[in-house]
Amino acid sequence: MYKKIKAAFFDRDGTLIKDVSYLSDVKQIEVLPGIIKFCLFLQSLGYKLFVITNQSGVARGYFDEQFVEKTHQYLFDIFKKKGIVFEKFYYCPHHPIDAVIKKFLINCSCRKPKPGLLLKAAEEFNIDLKSSLMFGDRSVDIDTGNTVGCKSFYIKNFIINNFNKIEFEKMICKKGSL
């Protein structure tokens, strides 16, 4: 059987880029310090990178899906120039209560902390979730990763404190999955 890949899933706002609360213009994009270096490091360990993001601004009518896709293309290009490839950007446009756009008013299975987007990625890219990682700045991110067996980390601990590569490698290698 075709070998499963290991993934590093990243939350978007507050993790890869500055959280400006419902980003609605690509001019607001600011990649957070240390992220480029960290992504390059993960790639060097053989992880494929993905983005997993809640974008309820779509449901709330703040911006449309086209804008989210444009933003993701823009982000893809920024990282690509630095040698980093995000395989795919997955987002949830829904909200169960505050949606003003009717079709997005659902209690979906993809809004974090529900694991729908991770499961979809795993199916589309043949990912072994148990040897994969999830990074985020909020507890919903950590909960989402843990639900499907990913090792999950608050990114701030690693980035802001200038993470120690050796220690980090030891930690993610605990189960000998690398």
Ligand SMILES: [Mg+2]
């Ligand atoms: Mg976030």
Ligand SMILES: [Zn+2]
């Ligand atoms: Zn959803």
